[in-house]
Amino acid sequence: MTLRSILFASAAAAVVATVASAETWNLAVTDVEGLERLQTEWGPFKAALEKATGEEFEFFPVNSRTAAAEALRGQSVDFVITGPAEYIVINALTDAEPLIGLGRPDYHCAIVVRADSGINTMADLKGKKVAFGDIGSTSNMLCPMQLMADYGVNPTTEIDKVHTSRNIAHEALKNGDVAAIGTNATSWMEGPRAKDDKVPYGFFKILARSGDLPNDMIVVGSHVPSDAAEKVKTAILDNKDAVIDGILSHEENEKYRGMDLVAIDDAAYDIVRSMYRNAGYPQFDQFIGD
Incomplete structure (x- = not known):
């Protein structure tokens, strides 16, 4: 084998090795x-x-x-x-x-209520209807339910829970059809709340919020x-x-x-x-x- 052939074979082998390594x-x-x-x-x-x-x-x-x-x-x-x-x-x-x-x-959740609802503690939600987002969602269901449990309210037995979209939940809370919503705080603030010019600032209040998820x-x-x-x-x-x-x-x-x-x-x-x-x-x- 000539030197040129040896060099060509070595170069080809190197290319094959490189391709094979990926x-x-x-x-x-x-x-x-x-x-x-x-x-x-x-x-x-x-x-x-x-x-x-x-x-x-x-x-x-x-x-x-x-x-x-x-x-x-x-x-x-x-x-x-x-x-x-x-x-x-x-x-x-x-x-x-x-x-x-x-x-x-800003990935965290919150429990939101109307400021005029008279709801000031998590215990005030016992027996009331609370709207959550998609079933299984970290920030729109699991985190808000954890918040309730952290404050002594069992979310599986002590509230009337419903699941709906964030926009519908917002309107339901505004109209008094639910007592609270559990939601991704940032998505609610930058979404339905920011777009809602029908009610003044201070119409809603955050009852509790989580740490970062x-x-x-x-x-x-x-x-x-x-x-x-x-x-x-x-x-x-x-x-x-x-x-x-x-x-x-x-x-x-x-x-x-x-x-x-x-x-x-x-x-x-x-x-x-x-x-x-x-x-x-x-x-x-x-x-x-x-």
Whole structure:
């Protein structure tokens, strides 16, 4: 073999080795259905993720939280973007672990009442109708119910709870059809409350509010080798500005404006497990509302 042939063979082998070293991982997002939406809303994030890690990622569409859990358990998907409430069940069913936290600014919940209602303590809500948001939502159901429990009111037995959209709940509270709403505080303030010019400032009051809630996250399947997961985590944290820009490229991800990307672990989500228990779901083996 000539020297030229040897050099060519060595170069070719190096290219093959480089290609072989790159992995292709499947990525799902639990609250986005369909490949077209995934590509539109999360495509720039995927591109930034690939550039940061040197790995390839393929979108894996799922039509429900249950489907995401089944895909993780079947090793059809490797990484999933999801929320705190979803994570608790996903972890229980699949042993998937949190990898990166998607910090959401002002992510907390509140119990809101009318200022003229005469309701001044949580105990005043006993026996009254309280509206919550989507069944199973971290900030619109589980967190407000935890707030009630923290103040000595059992949300499963001592109130008349209903579930509806945030806009309908706001109107029901304004009209006196419910005594209180449990809601994502920022979404209510910047949404229905900010748009409602029919009532003056001070018409409503916040009876109680939570601390900041645990982050949304990227979880990694238990089948993914730990060194590969660590490589992805390190690359994201080392290139967080570019990855954040990718997330914020689409208006559907506006809730993350001002976000940070942080390393997280499972213990940070014990508070959400407490929320499940207080909502009457102590087993963590099913998605509430499915």
